[in-house]
Amino acid sequence: MKNVLRALKIKAVNEGVSTGLESWAGNGRMLSSYSPVDGALIGKVRQATHDDYEKVITKAEEAFKVWRQVPAPKRGEIVRQMGDALRANKDNLGRLVSYEMGKSLQEGWGEVQEMIDICDFAVGLSRQLYGLSMHSERLQHRMYEQWHPLGVVGIISAFNFPVAVWSWNAMLAWVCGDVCIWKPSEKTPLSAIACQQIIQEVLRNNDVPEGVSGLIIGDRKVGEWLADDTRVPLVSATGSTRMGKAVGQAVASRLGRSLLELGGNNAIIVTENADLQIVIPAVVFGAVGTAGQRCTTTRRLILHESIYEDVKNRLVKIYSQLRIGNPLDTNNHVGPLIDTDAVRSYVSAIEKVKAEGGKILTGNEVLSGGDYESGCYVKPTIVEVSQQTPMVCHETFAPILYLIKYKTLDEAIAIQNGVPQGLSSAIFTLNIREAEQFLAAGGSDCGIANVNIGTSGAEIGGAFGGEKETGGGRESGSDAWRNYMRRQTNTINYSTQLPLAQGIKFDI
């Protein structure tokens, strides 16, 4: 890991990493980043004080005055260079993400690939920030709308996608002409510093002020500064529903804008007409991939009674063969949870669901000794439930899969929708009527609804996000860019008269 850190220009890891940048300041308490893979200390970082925060905001406000004047396609060209810089650093950054977060190396590299993809998307977008033109009801008048940058965008991100979610926001915001301040998860600060170094080099090469990309490291307090700050017109926050409620309320109380990407409780419905050959890998990847720590992880499996026993038996067999261990070893299927607090949540959730009548089919074990010395490895667990108890309705960020039996598709859809969250959903069926019913207005109430594809693993081209307690925000593709801009309607009179709208007369 030392070589990886050196290649990513992360120095002085034991004294509190420093970069010499004003857009990333830290003079506060020391924060240590430990790897959940083996429990080793990776490095120490100084957290931002309120004074540091003020410096970063000032830099950002100064930079905005310059950046908003740069033509959008030119901003796109700089984002293209950022994509190239990420390509050049993909191997090392992917390794750091894997080691600091605990996801597999494939997923670490995949996360960097997602950053590269969103750069490409943003470059094209920089020439497509379209507004509409309308026909004015008044003679010799022209009416149209245009989109202007908003200003300073605050980005609060979660530990499970330590870098990709930031890039979904930042790359779009940058081509839109905004400047960004990133508050990464306090559990993955080094991955964020590595990104900041990569981006700053590109900004320097283009003579762009460093305040275009600011970074503030710290715990929730630092996130609260952003949420409360009237100088930050948009706060995009990814994380738990608890966090989203706090940030959403703080931003709303000052009438700012928030974009919330919160918890999910995603289900797959498997009908009697499903192709079980593709169901099984989709469920296993969705439920145990990233050790159940994706917002789109499959947490509930709603099975038609005719195939229930068959699917259940196949899953239990596969779960018994899963290899759990160091995620950097490509032979392993399941890595660690992020920390021992997450392990405690796993244990407590299983205890509670048992008390609610759930039957454990496999799993329910914290692994120890040998390769598991970090204390963060658990066995993926399957629990059979007869109804959606409070624990089933709750998002536990761990590999716990609940099996639920149904008779009719109406009943299955009601179960799928019967939780507070609304992020991702899927149906497996070869019957077009069932598929269309699931996708229709009375079907899935989620932001993402798939047919014959599992719940996790979205592409950047679509708008990503969900309803209800998932927060309602949309990021990444489609027209999500509009979140980062303000709309202005312009009416231009090129006549010699001053006609009023709606034919109103006002003679003086």
Ligand code: NAD
């Ligand atoms: P978390 O809510 O504990 O922390 C997320 C971020 O919010 C961190 O940077 C944290 O410091 C900050 N924060 C916490 N409380 C805050 C407050 N009151 N004010 C301001 N900032 C605050 O979440 P986590 O454990 O890092 O991540 C897991 C959660 O994130 C899960 O619920 C998962 O579903 C969700 N998630 C959602 C998406 C999505 O796109 N919907 C994507 C990834 C993760």
